[in-house]
Amino acid sequence: MGLPRRRSQVVILLFEGFSLIHMGRLAETFNLANRLRRPDNSLRDSYDLLLVSVNGGAVRSSSGVVIWTDALDAHYAKDVHALFLVGAAGVPAERDERLLAWLRHAHPHTKLVQSVGGGHHILQLAGLERKDVVAVEMPGGAMLPEALSASRASEVDADADVALTSALSAVKRDCGYEVARQVMHELLPTVPQQFARSIFDSREARASDLIRASAHQLRVSSENRISIADAAQAAAMSERNFLRRFKQEIGVTPTEFVLRVRLEKACHMLADTDLPADKIARRTGLGSGDRLAKLFRQHLSMSPTEYRTFARARLTDGGMPESDMVERLRGSAS
Structure with missing residues (x-):
């Protein structure tokens, strides 16, 4: 009897007015990785994708489409493998102490943290930085100096591009080069x-x-x-x-x-x-x-x-x- 396959939680935290396109590309990256991962590779990671908001329920995108989400409190912060905060362009999300406390608990244990639009404002309120896959894979656990500073772009599309590249890098690390290559070609035809x-x-x-x-x-x-x-x-x-x-x-x-x-x-x-x-x-x-x-x-x-x-x-x-x-x-x- 083989070992049970480990599943990694990928949380996409949504705020009102988020970009449906940016959220969709991130979600599809991990969904495609699950589908394309070789079935005989039972010890490799696969992903549980969770769409989450602070209070749960319906969250409206910038295009008016409503997405149903789980409540943040329903998920244990230390179980998160990758976290993406996706908010409205140019609209800072309101300060919420429950949210900030959850982020501070999750951040030390999460391998990848990226933000798009107003999501970056939330990280700043929590006093936290983005995390990137390459930065946590350095020999001996060391990070390159200022390794993440260049990703703090003011353009929302640039933020989304960095987040997507990081998601693909995570798939490459977790599931292998070939799966990541196939995901990329399906996402970016x-x-x-x-x-x-x-x-x-x-x-x-x-x-x-x-x-x-x-x-x-x-x-x-x-x-x-x-x-x-x-x-x-x-x-x-x-x-x-x-x-x-x-x-x-x-x-x-x-x-x-x-x-x-x-x-x-x-x-x-x-x-x-x-x-x-x-x-x-x-x-x-x-x-x-x-x-x-x-x-x-x-x-x-x-x-x-x-x-x-x-x-x-x-x-x-x-x-x-x-x-x-x-x-x-x-x-x-x-």
Whole structure:
């Protein structure tokens, strides 16, 4: 008789006005991991997904959809494996001492804590910081200096991107690289293969803890100005040694890695929003719409506008082959 399979509690704590899209992507990450996890892998973690609010009952999203939740008090704080606080954009949640006490009990025992929108305000009220998967996996339990500071982005979408990346990293740690890769491809079907691969590249999965942590940190801070000297210092290496190790283990230089991540984020924003190219370029750290267009021509052989049409048509057409869609784009442009 085999050992019982351990199930990890993933709590998504919802506040009024939360983003249904952001909550849905987080929930689907762990639901997909449960479904894709190999059935013969009985000792690997799987997840109990819990949608929770302070008082339980109905919580209304920003789009007016109502989600039914459990009451926070119904769950023992020390049992939480991963915690996501999802609140309304720009609307600080009210102070609630029961909630703050629960968070303070849960935080020391929880491996992953992330917040989106107003959720970050609640963590601040409790005097707590976000936790990231890579930060708690350092050798000997040590964390890189300022390992989480770059994830404190003011944009709600940037918060959500960091939370989703952390959720995928948790799945990779708990369920293995292959499950995480499949989850990513089902969650993000519109991202071109060469950029999607950058999140869970097989070389990154095999990299040392220090270099893998550095790659993660470069990713979450990619919209800002990147200092290779600071990244090397955080990894406790000389700049020359850091550049050599990063290229050797990841396969590209840190600068090339950041460019790929920025292009990947631009692809997401083109597919998921109606923002103009100039705004997308600024929000992803690519500078201007002209530079974004030049990079898309160079790496994808199409303009950002063509890519947006391509990505949305792929979803509408049920995922038709990329080569057929490129031909259609070329035909419509001629």
